[in-house]
Amino acid sequence: MNQVVPLYHQLMALYGPQGWWPLLGHDGCNPTKTGSHTGYHPGRYDFPRNRHEQFEIILGAVLTQNTAWTSVERALNNLSDLHALTPEGLAALEEATLKAAIRPAGYYNQKAGYLLSLCKFFQELDGAVPHRRTLLAQRGIGPETADAMLLYAYGQPEFVVDAYTRRIVTALGWIDAQVSYDAVKALFEAPLEAAFPNAAFRVQVYQEYHALLVEHAKRFYSRKPYGTGCPLVEALGG
DNA sequence: AACCAGGACGTGA
C-alpha cells in the first residue's frame, strides 16, 4: 500500500474541489475559482451535460497538448465565434480559417488536421463511448489525450498522467523519471480501485485528482528546480 | 534570453 490515497486527501484539503474539465462560460459554472479561468464547475459532476459540451472537451484535449490553457481558451472562443464547436460547424470551415482560429494554441498546422479528423471520428461514434485503443489509433490522440477524453468527456475511470504528475511523483521518490506512461497510470489506479470500488464515484475521484495535481504543480513544479517549497515532499516523500 | 505550457509523432538505432 503506497501513499496514493493519502496524497489525494492532502491535495483536496489544500485546494478543495477543482471543477474540471473547464468549459467556455455557461450557466452552472463558477468563474471565480482562484487563479484560473472561466468554465470551472467545482463540486459538480454532471458534466458534460450534452453532446455539444462533450465535443468541446474533446477539442480542448487536443488543443491543450503542450499548451497553456489560457491559449486554448482563445482558440476555443475563436471557434465559438465561427460556430465551430460542433463537428459539423468545424468541418465546414476553410482550412485557413480553422488554422487562424486555433493559432493561439500553437502547432496549428498539425492540430488543424487532428481536429478535422476528429470531427469525422466523433460523428461516426454517434454517441457511443469509444474504446481506449480506438482513441489511440486516431492521429493526434496519444495516451494522455485519450485518457483525458475518456475521463472528462465520457466519464470513464481512466487516470490521466501528465508531465506535472510525473514531476510530483518523481520528487516524492515514488518512481524514477523514465517509467512508462502505463506504469505511472497503474501506480495511481491500483490503490484507487481498492479504496473506491464504486466506479462512478471513482470517476469523480480521478477527475479531481488529476486537476488537483495540476493545481499543485502549477504552484511548485513549473520552474526548476522542481518541487521547491512543496509541502508534500516532507510529508509524503520517500 | 531562456524556459515552460494539462504532448504526439516520425525517425533511427
Add this chain to the structure above:
DNA sequence: TCACGTCATGGT
C-alpha cells in the same frame, strides 16, 4: 522498445 528532433504561439 526508446531517445531525440520537430511542431509553434504566448506568457514569465
